[in-house]
Amino acid sequence: MSPDCQKGCPLDIILTTDFKDLKLYKRGKVRDVYDLGDKLLIVSTDRISCFDVVLPTGIPYKGRVLTSLSCFWFDFIGDIIPHHLISSDFNDYPEELKKYKPVLEGRSMLVKKTQPFAVECVVRGYLSGSGWKEYREKGAVCGIKLPAGLSESEKLPDVLFTPSTKADTGHDLNIDQGNVEGLIGKERADKLKEASIKIYEKASAYALGRGIIIADTKFEFGISDGGIILIDEALTPDSSRFWPRADYNPGRPQPSFDKQFVRDYLETLDWDKTPPGPELPEDIIRRTSEKYLEAHKRLTGSELISG
Secondary structure (H helix, E strand, O other), X not given: OOOEEEOOOXXXXXXXXXXXXXXXXXXXXXXXXXXXXXXXXXXXXXOOEEOOEEOOOOOOOHHHHHHHHHHHHHHHOOOOOOEOEEEOOHHHOOHHXXXXXXXXXXXXXXXXXXXXOOEEEEEXXXXXXXXXXXXXXXXXXXXXXXXXXXXXXXXXXXXXXXOEEOOOOOOOOEOOHHHHHHHHOHHXXXXXXXXXXXHHHHHHHHHHHOOEEEEEEEEEEEEEOXXXXXXXXOOOOOOEEEEEHHHOOOOOOOOOOOOHHHHHHHHOOOOOOOOOOOOOOHHHHHHHHHHHHHHHHHHHOOOOOOO
């Protein structure tokens, strides 16, 4: 089994898995996916990717947070669209996986096989990140014209759907709804847009009541048994911007419960944002882990770890 664990840390941080007797389906920026024949095994490692570069340093409990939060949201939005989750309960796993329990328990999911769309469905409720940069230059976000005079982190007049291409490595590219229609057809493109916005609106209303603003997020979808379902992860600190509601103040960047904290640190370095990425100092590692765990606690109402 011998997963690659980060050393020099009081906690084992799983950076990669290498299950020799399982067929590796793909290794993404954060997840290792194995082909079990009629289903897939998704393992969320503690890798962290910033500016589309996987950093050499992992974040304690990150994979567990991504798995637990995704499962929470899959259940929460199940009335909007089906999802790919079969089970994250290790007791439901096939016998051949039992010997991998120390690695898999709490950080993995059994999911349906799908035909994924090569599209990331980005939904924006607030003006931040690359959207804010583009707005300052062009008065638009991903080609969508916005009113003049908006400030950084301001709530947008309407929720925006700003899709992009999907890349396991390298950079995603922004596209418009017409491009999505050209890739997958108008009916499916409309379905992705409608589902993405509905999920965002329901989840963001819930999160607001838990003290978190979901500024933006991204979803992925695929085809299973002829229908469109939600796949990959859902509304995690990796795929979303989570801001503390109590500290929200437009006109500036916001404190966050997500990997923006790591991005902000990396921006202070003399690094050209190409591989290899820099090692993270212990303080940044610890504080990032705390942010992920706090987001999980606020949103689910439960502690992921004890003690």
